[in-house]
Amino acid sequence: MELFGTLVLAAIVFCLLFLLFRGDSRYARMPPGPTPVPLIGNLLQLNQWAFHESFMKLKETYGPVMTVYLGPKPLVVLVGFDAVHEALVEQADAFAGRAVPPLFKQLKLDFGLGQSNGERWKQLRRFSLSTLRDFGMGRRNVEEWIQEEVKHLTEEFRKTEGAPFDPTITLSRAVSNVICSIVFGQRFDYQDKNFVDLLSLLEAHLRLLSKPIGMLYNMFPVLTKLIPGPFNKMLMNVNELTTFTSAMIDKHKATLVSDSPRDYIDSFLIKMKQESNNPDTEFNYDNLNMTILDLFIAGTETTSTTLRYGWLILMKYPHIQENVQKEIDMVIGQERAPAMEDRRKMPYTDAVLHEIQRFIDLQPLNVFHKTTRDTIFRGYTIPENTVVIPMLHSVLFEKTKWATPDTFNPSHFLDENGCFRMNPSFMPFSTGKRICAGEGLAKMELFLFFTTLLQNFSFCPTEDPDSISLSPDSKLVFKTLRPYKFKAIPR
Structure with a gap:
């Protein structure tokens, strides 16, 4: 009743x-x-x-x-x-x-960067963009952090010795380590229990938020009291995530050197000290905690999902994988690691990466x-x-903007001479004032992870390519990919 x-x-x-x-x-x-x-x-x-x-x-x-x-x-x-x-x-x-x-x-x-408005959003976005752009990660720049992380991931793939395996967990740890290097000033071993537990918690939390119950809670907030089970689980997840970030903040406070920031947290703590007498400041612990989570979530799930989706597409269309590898061999070879300066010489690979982001939506x-x-x-x-x-x-997927919107087609980003051509309708990171703050980092990660792994491996499916389904497991809010296995065959 x-x-x-x-x-x-x-x-x-x-x-x-x-x-x-x-x-x-x-x-x-x-x-x-x-x-x-x-x-x-x-x-x-x-x-x-x-x-x-x-x-x-x-x-x-x-x-x-x-x-x-x-x-x-x-x-x-x-x-x-x-x-x-x-x-x-x-x-x-x-x-x-x-x-x-x-x-x-x-x-x-x-709180934080992702869900804020007004003056809070303006202050946090301005600071975050400046810090992410200017930070060279101590004595090394972001590109070098990514290149180092891809080496670790490559070694993990080699350990499989060509046997079928699910890349989800290992890839998520590798991609997450890049944002960890920027935010926390350190990478974690892939077997580190706290790191593994954190990523598992993050994945479970996002999956729960993406279910219809999450949408129903937003439309009818009273349901959090009438059907409290999923909500209590979400609340527990958030509390565990913020417990981790709070511990990292406390660790940084204890070793902070005001004129020598090591990472994003240090920079934020220094800004908090500078603004301590400003009654209108948004630099406080609540916003720091949530901004760390924003960066951590955005810097882990979107990039790793894009890469996993990309490999699945290349296995379904092996001729595209072969063409990318030919361009890698021609421009980079096998003697050195890929670098961002290579991208302008690799129009086909660049086109494939852009088409992956467009197509997976x-x-x-x-x-x-x-x-x-x-x-x-x-x-x-x-x-x-x-x-x-x-x-x-x-x-x-607009039919008037793309030649074959429902088909995976790298030619969407190539002109008649095979040169890379940007399409104004390409906006997977959104556009305008709310465009993703991590767009530049994500593009760098996608290129370096993608090219380095294809330089070292050919990815082979465990089923007939024609049988591979590219449809997602969920597509309500954030598309999630069904688990799959592949074989990473050393080249």
Whole structure:
């Protein structure tokens, strides 16, 4: 009876909110969209496992700018390059807000760089971009850190002696070590128990957040009390993750030298001291903890998933793998490690890497934005604090921007002379003021990991290439890849 009463109350609240929105002149001029039903909004009209596919179909009826209700709240969906670019670039300030999901607030994840807004976001982003750009990692630069880490990964692959194995765990540890070097000033041994446990916890946490229950918690926050099991697990995960980061911060505080920062944490702690008398500063322990987690998560999962997806694609299309290796042999050879300066001489490899990022469509919905003020967009009024989905899938697969959008085709990034050519619709890191802060690092990692491993190994599937499926395990928010095994055959 208690649950029934709660649902009835929620339905009444939805109706009142809906009437209030319709009665407000700002909401009366919002973009068109399907009519919502009480409580659940438009959920029954959407594919619960792939919202982006439903939004693409709705675009045929309502156009590239539409209003959709996920639960009781309206949000605006932008479909296609023109709409996304116009909002995030041409009206950047108005669409620069970050929509912080209710679940994230309940989990106290609304601090740090990724989920912040206003002055907090401005201060943390400015500092983080400057620190990540300028930091040479002590006496070595970031490129050298990556090159060293790829050597460790190469040795791990050699230990398999050509036997089938799942690269997920080893690759995740290698990629994570790069961001660990930048943030913590150290790499971890692949068998380090604390490191292994941390990555396992991170993977489990992201998988849980990506399940439909996570979306339901955001649409109906009351469910965290009615169905508390998954929420309590999420909260426990966050607490364990912050326990690790807090321990790293304490370790840095004990050995900090104010005029000689070793890594990102040192730089942040020094900034905290400098701003200690500023009442408006955002440099505090809550923001440091969450920014570390933001960088750690972004610097581990996205790059490692992209690489694993890339290898699967190369095994399905072995002629592409052979062409990449020919270019590696011609430009780099076998006597030295790949370096970033090689990329400009390797248009085909560069094209393949860009096409992997486009084709896998890692975050089809993008990270949600929100409007920072009442905004006029294409004749519609979008009120302040409205959630906005600038859908990356619609840009990366737009038929008018790509010759064969549904096919893996490196020629999307090559001109008639075989030279690399950037496509303006390539935006896997989003675009505008909220573009991924780690874009430069991710591109460097992808190139060096990809070329070094293909320089040393050929990747062979354990099944017929025609049988390899490229479809993800989940594609609701963040695409996750099904586990697979391959054989790394030394060249």
